[in-house]
Amino acid sequence: MRRVAALLLMMAATPAAGAGYAILGDEIPAPLEGAVGDAARGRAIVADRAVGLCVLCHAGPFPEVRFQGDLAPPLDGAGSRWSEGQLRLRLVEPQRFTPGTIMPSYYRREGFERVAAGYSGKPILSAAQIEDVVAYLSSLKDVK
Amino acid sequence: MKQGSAAVAFFALLAATALAQGIADPRRSGFDDMGTALQAIQRDDFSNPAALWLAEGESAWNRQAGSAGKSCADCHGGPENMRGVAARYPAYDTMLGRVVNLDGKIEDCRIRRQKADPLPHESRARVALEAFVARQSRGLPIVPPDEPNVGAAAAAGSALFTRRMGQLDLSCAQCHEQRAGQRLAGSIIPQGHPTGYPVYRSEWQSVGTLQRRLRNCMIGVRAEAFAYGSPEFVALEAFLMRRAAGMTIETPAVRP
Numbered sequence: 001m002r003r004v005a006a007l008l009l010m011m012a013a014t015p016a017a018g019a020g021y022a023i024l025g026d027e028i029p030a031p032l033e034g035a036v037g038d039a040a041r042g043r044a045i046v047a048d049r050a051v052g053l054c055v056l057c058h059a060g061p062f063p064e065v066r067f068q069g070d071l072a073p074p075l076d077g078a079g080s081r082w083s084e085g086q087l088r089l090r091l092v093e094p095q096r097f098t099p100g101t102i103m104p105s106y107y108r109r110e111g112f113e114r115v116a117a118g119y120s121g122k123p124i125l126s127a128a129q130i131e132d133v134v135a136y137l138s139s140l141k142d143v144k
Numbered sequence: 145m146k147q148g149s150a151a152v153a154f155f156a157l158l159a160a161t162a163l164a165q166g167i168a169d170p171r172r173s174g175f176d177d178m179g180t181a182l183q184a185i186q187r188d189d190f191s192n193p194a195a196l197w198l199a200e201g202e203s204a205w206n207r208q209a210g211s212a213g214k215s216c217a218d219c220h221g222g223p224e225n226m227r228g229v230a231a232r233y234p235a236y237d238t239m240l241g242r243v244v245n246l247d248g249k250i251e252d253c254r255i256r257r258q259k260a261d262p263l264p265h266e267s268r269a270r271v272a273l274e275a276f277v278a279r280q281s282r283g284l285p286i287v288p289p290d291e292p293n294v295g296a297a298a299a300a301g302s303a304l305f306t307r308r309m310g311q312l313d314l315s316c317a318q319c320h321e322q323r324a325g326q327r328l329a330g331s332i333i334p335q336g337h338p339t340g341y342p343v344y345r346s347e348w349q350s351v352g353t354l355q356r357r358l359r360n361c362m363i364g365v366r367a368e369a370f371a372y373g374s375p376e377f378v379a380l381e382a383f384l385m386r387r388a389a390g391m392t393i394e395t396p397a398v399r400p
Contacts, residue, residue: 049329053312056329067330071323102323104312112311114367119311 021092021107027085028092031134032107032127042136045129046075052133053124057103061140072103077143087137091130106130171391174334174399177325182346186398194275194344194396197268197351201276204269210260216273219257223280230278231286231393234382236293243297245381247274247353248373265372271351275342278395285392286339288385297375301383304376310367316380319361331400337388338381340397351396354381 021028031037045052047062054060059068060075078087089096094103106125125133175183185191205216205223220226233246240252247265250273254260263270288294305316319328320336327333341354348356355377362369370376 068327069329070327102314102318104314112313113307113309114362115309115311116363116366116368119366122311124311 021088023089023093023096024085026089026096027083028088029085031131032088032092035128035131037128037131037133037135039132039135039139041129042132042134045125045133046136051125051129053104054133061142061144074144075137075140077140079138079140080143082137084134084138087134088130091125091133106133169390171337171388172324172335173337173339173391173394173397175340175394175397177332177334178398178400182398182400186340186394192344192396192398194342194351194398197272197275197342197344198279198396200268201272201274201279204273205276208258209254210258212257212259214258216253219253223276226277226280228281228284228287230281230395231284232289234294234297234378234385235289236291242375243293243378243382245354245373245378246278247355248378250274250277266352266356268350271342271353274353275351275396278342278393281393282395283392285390286385286388288382288389294382297379297382298386299383300375301379301381304380305383310362310365312365314365316361336384337391338384339388339391340394340399342395343397343399345399347400354384 021032022030043062046054046060047065049055049065049067054075055062055065055068057069057071058073058075059070082090090103092107093105094101095105104124107123107127107130109121109123175186185193189195202223208215208218217223230246233249234243235249236242237244237249237252244252247270251262251270255262288298308315308318316336319333324333324335338354341357342351343357344351345357355372358377358380359369359372370380
C-alpha cells in the first residue's frame with residue numbers, strides 16, 4: 001500500500017527528471033530507483049574523499065583515512081540515530097533537516113550555479129551509490 | 145552592491161574596534177594557520193623556493209623586450225620605485241577604462257609600452273615578473289584605493305563571495321568566513337586573505353597568482369572557474385584586498 005502511494009507520488013512529483021522519489025514525513029521510505037544497497041561498497045564510497053566527499057567534512061569509523069574533516073558531526077552511530085529512510089532523505093535533501101546546510105544534495109542534478117562542464121546534469125552520487133551509502137550508514141550503530 | 149559595502153564596512157569596523165580596544169586584530173593571514181616548518185621556509189629568503197622566480201623577475205625587469213626595445217627599468221627606474229604598488233592594486237586604470245589587477249597592469253605595459261607579445265597566464269615569466277614587482281611591497285599594509293570604480297568592483301566581488309556555486313553548492317563565505325580555522329579533510333580553512341601573492345604553493349611545486357588559487361577553490365566545489373583576468377576575478381580580488389585592508393603584504397609567501 002505504502003509502495004503504491006510512494007510510486008504515485010514519485011510520478012507526480014518529478015515527471016521530467018527521471019529520478020523521482022517520494023518523501024513521507026522525514027523519510028524517503030523506498031530505495032532510490034529500486035537499487036539494493038551494499039554496506040561494504042558504501043563504506044568504500046564514504047571513505048574515498050574524491051567519490052563520496054564525506055570525509056571532507058565528516059570524521060567516522062574508518063581509521064585508515066588519514067585526513068578527516070571537522071565541519072560536521074562524526075558519522076559514528078548514524079545508524080542508531082536515523083532510520084534508513086531518514087538517512088536517504090539526508091543524502092538527497094539535507095536542507096530539509098537543516099536549512100542553509102553546507103551538506104550537498106547528493107541526488108540533485110540541476111539548479112546549480114556555474115557547475116563545471118564535466119558535472120553538469122549529473123548528481124554527485126548515483127541512486128545505486130546512495131543506496132550503498134545508506135546501507136553502510138545504517139550499519140553504524142556504535143556511538144563514538 | 146549594498147551587501148558589498150556592508151561587508152567591507154563590517155570588516156573595517158571589526159578591525160577598528162579591535163584596535164581601539166587594544167584587542168588583537170581578529171584577522172589572520174594564511175601564514176598564521178600553517179605549520180611551523182612552512183613558516184620557517186617563508187621567513188628565510190634563502191630557503192623560500194620563490195627566490196628563483198624573484199631572480200628571473202629581476203632580470204626581466206632590466207631586460208629590453210618587444211619592438212619598442214625598452215625594459216621596465218627604462219621607464220620606471222629601479223625596482224624600489226615599485227614599492228607600495230602591489231599594496232594598492234586592483235586599481236582603476238584611466239587609460240584602459242577599467243579596474244585591473246597588478247598582473248593585468250604589468251601585461252598592459254608589456255603589450256602597449258614594450259610592444260611585446262602577450263605572455264600566457266601563469267607562465268613562469270609572467271608570474272616571476274609580478275612576484276618581483278609585488279616583492280617590493282613586502283612589509284607594507286594593504287591600502288585599497290578609495291575610488292568609486294574600485295569600490296564598485298569590490299561590491300561585485302563581495303556578492304560573488306557569498307554566492308553558492310558548483311555541484312557542491314558552496315560559497316566562499318561558507319568556508320572562509322563561517323568555518324575558518326576548522327578542517328576540510330586535512331586542511332585548516334584559512335580566512336582567505338590575499339596577503340602573500342604570488343605565492344609558492346607546495347601543492348603546485350611552483351609560484352602562482354591569486355587567481356590560480358581562486359580557481360583551485362572553484363574547481364574544488366566543482367564550479368566552472370572564472371577566466372583569468374575576467375571582471376569577476378578582478379572583482380573578487382578587489383573585495384579580498386578591501387577585506388584585508390591594513391594587513392601586511394608577505395609576497396612571496398609560502399603555502400601548503
